[in-house]
Amino acid sequence: MNHVANQADLISSARPEASREAIAALFDLPFLDLVARAHEVHLRHHPRNAVQLSTLLSIKTGGCAEDCGYCSQSAHAKSGVKAEKLMNADAVVAAAREARAAGSHRFCMGAAWREPKERDMAALLDMVRRVKALGLETCMTLGMLTDGQARALAEAGLDYYNHNIDTGPDYYDRVITTRSFQDRIDTLERVREAGMAVCCGGIMGMGETREDRIGFLHALANLPEPPDSVPLNALVPIPGTVLGDMLADTPLARIDEIEFVRTVAVARIVMPDSQVRLSAGRESMSEAGQALCFLAGANSIFTGDRLLTTPNNGEDADTALFAKLGLKPLA
Numbered sequence: 001m002n003h004v005a006n007q008a009d010l011i012s013s014a015r016p017e018a019s020r021e022a023i024a025a026l027f028d029l030p031f032l033d034l035v036a037r038a039h040e041v042h043l044r045h046h047p048r049n050a051v052q053l054s055t056l057l058s059i060k061t062g063g064c065a066e067d068c069g070y071c072s073q074s075a076h077a078k079s080g081v082k083a084e085k086l087m088n089a090d091a092v093v094a095a096a097r098e099a100r101a102a103g104s105h106r107f108c109m110g111a112a113w114r115e116p117k118e119r120d121m122a123a124l125l126d127m128v129r130r131v132k133a134l135g136l137e138t139c140m141t142l143g144m145l146t147d148g149q150a151r152a153l154a155e156a157g158l159d160y161y162n163h164n165i166d167t168g169p170d171y172y173d174r175v176i177t178t179r180s181f182q183d184r185i186d187t188l189e190r191v192r193e194a195g196m197a198v199c200c201g202g203i204m205g206m207g208e209t210r211e212d213r214i215g216f217l218h219a220l221a222n223l224p225e226p227p228d229s230v231p232l233n234a235l236v237p238i239p240g241t242v243l244g245d246m247l248a249d250t251p252l253a254r255i256d257e258i259e260f261v262r263t264v265a266v267a268r269i270v271m272p273d274s275q276v277r278l279s280a281g282r283e284s285m286s287e288a289g290q291a292l293c294f295l296a297g298a299n300s301i302f303t304g305d306r307l308l309t310t311p312n313n314g315e316d317a318d319t320a321l322f323a324k325l326g327l328k329p330l331a
Contacts, residue, residue: 018217018218018221018222018270019218020214020215020218023214023217023218023221023266023270024211024214026265026266026269026270027210027213027214027262027266031258031261031262034262034265034266034296035261035265035292035295035296037265037269038264038265038266038268038269038295038296038297039295039296039297041268041269041272041297042268042272042296042297042299044272045272045273046297046299047330049325049326049327049328050299050327050328050329050330050331051294051298051299051300051301051322051327051328051329051330052105052106052275052277052299052300052301052329052330053102053103053104053105053106053300053301053303053329053330054104054105054106054107054108054139054277054300054301054302054303055095055096055099055102055104055106055107055108055302055303056108056109056110056302057087057092057095057096057099057107057108057109057110058110058111058112059086059087059092059109059110059111059127060084060085060086060087060110060111060112060113061073061081061082061083061084061112062075062081062082062083062084062112063075063082063083063084063112064112064113064114064143065113065114065178066114066143066176066178066179067176067177067178067242068166068175068176068178069174069175069176069206069241069242069243069246070166070175070203070206070235070238070241070242070243070244071112071241072238072240072241072244073112074241076242077238077240077241077242078240079238079239079240079241079244080240083112086111086120086123089123089126089127089130092109092127092130092131093127093130093131093134095107096130096131096134096136097134099136099303100134100135100136102303102315103303103329104136104303105136105137105329105330106136106137106138106139106159106160107131107134107136107137107138107139108139108140108141108160108162108302109127109131109138109139109140109141110140110141110142110162111124111140111141111142111143113142113143114143114144114178114179115142115143115144115145115146115149116142116143116145116149121149121152124140124142124153125152125153125156128140128153128156128157128158129156129157132156132157132158132159137159137160138157138158138159138160139158139159139160139161139162139199139229140153140158140160140161140162141161141162141163141164141199143163143187144163144179144183144184144186144187145161145187145190145191146190147190147193147194150190150191150193150194150196151194153194153196154194154195154196158196159196159197160196160197160198160199160228160229161191161196161197161198161199162199162200162229162231163184163187163188163191163198163199163200164184164200164201164202164203164231165181165184165185165200165201165202165216165219165220166184166202166203167202167203167206167208167212167216168208168211168212168213168214168215168216168218168219169181169215169219170211170212170215171206171208171209171212171215171216174206174207174208175206175243185223188200188223189224192224192225197228197229198223198225198227198228198229199227199228199229199230199231200220200223200227200229200230200231201220201227201229201230201231201232201233201277201279202216202220202231202232202233203233203234203235203280204232204233204234204235204255204259204260204263205234205235205247205254205255205260205281206235206243207243207246207247210259213263217263217266217267217270220267220270220271221270221271226270226271226273226274227271227274228273228274228275229274229275229277229300230267230271230274230275230276230277231277231279232260232263232264232267232276232277232278232279232298233279233280233281234254234255234260234280234281234282234284234285235247235254235255235280235281236280236281236284237254257285257286257289257292260285260289260293261289261292261293261296262296264276264278264293264296264297264298265296265297267297268296268297268298269297275299275300276297276298276299276300277298277299277300277301277302278290278293278298278300278301278302279301279302280302282301282302287321287324290321291321291325294325294327299330300330301318303315303318
């Protein structure tokens with residue numbers, strides 16, 4: 001145990017970079033010790049009992065050329081999700097107004113693409129400008145970007161760009177084959193060079209091991225700068241997707257709540273300044289599990305009853321949970 005404690009002590013809140021060995025040592029700490037340490041780090045870097053509220057809207061659904069095994073919007077999946085056209089900007093702005101009225105601080109727009117086409121850029125830039133004019137933080141996830149597209153989004157005022165690495169580099173090709181792990185790193189570099197904040201996280205419960213989750217957090221923490229936002233998802237297994245069908249036969253491959261909380265806690269310790277967001281899969285978590293995630297350093301959630309094409313906790317459920325826990329939306 002002394003070896004574990006000493007390795008874990010290699011990570012300080014002032015140094016987000018961490019070795020795989022030190023991250024593994026954190027995972028091996030007794031659960032209560034790990035959560036306590038993560039909570040201490042959280043209180044040094046973030047407001048107490050405050051959670052950022054974000055809303056995610058699918059602005060272009062279905063028909064994506066990528067073969068991500070978790071995604072119902074992939075053209076390779078047999079999930080029944082139909083390919084749709086890019087939403088009208090007026091409809092997107094109306095949804096953003098509703099999100100602001102419901103207390104959201106950030107409005108995220110997601111398109112099911114491998115990358116945006118140049119013919120769509122004018123509409124996307126219009127959405128960014130108009131949503132930002134409402135006083136909301138803006139975020140988009142559009143797949144891979146060219147240098148010029150990244151600069152154009154930044155010049156339009158986009159605050160955050162989301163591009164998840166999804167999992168650790170050693171497990172990546174078990175999930176996706178149509179683009180490489182390095183492709184994702186390259187897009188993150190373009191986003192950073194354009195001056196936008198990076199939103200980057202991944203999905204747990206896809207059949208990966210703890211060692212893969214260690215590799216996932218190691219990759220995030222050792223980017224040139226840790227992501228400003230780190231969305232952590234628990235897989236929502238959707239029939240007709242590769243992983244949804246696999247996990248229907250092997251449900252024990254799904255991550256349990258205690259291991260998910262461990263992952264949140266380690267993410268908080270190795271990326272102390274980042275927003276750590278509970279994302280997809282939260283609707284299937286118990287209230288106690290969500291409370292432990294907040295204790296372990298999660299300080300952002302998606303609100304509303306849908307995340308792209310998957311269910312999410314509704315506003316009423318979140319309001320009731322916040323009241324029980326004494327949490328408040330981040331101003």
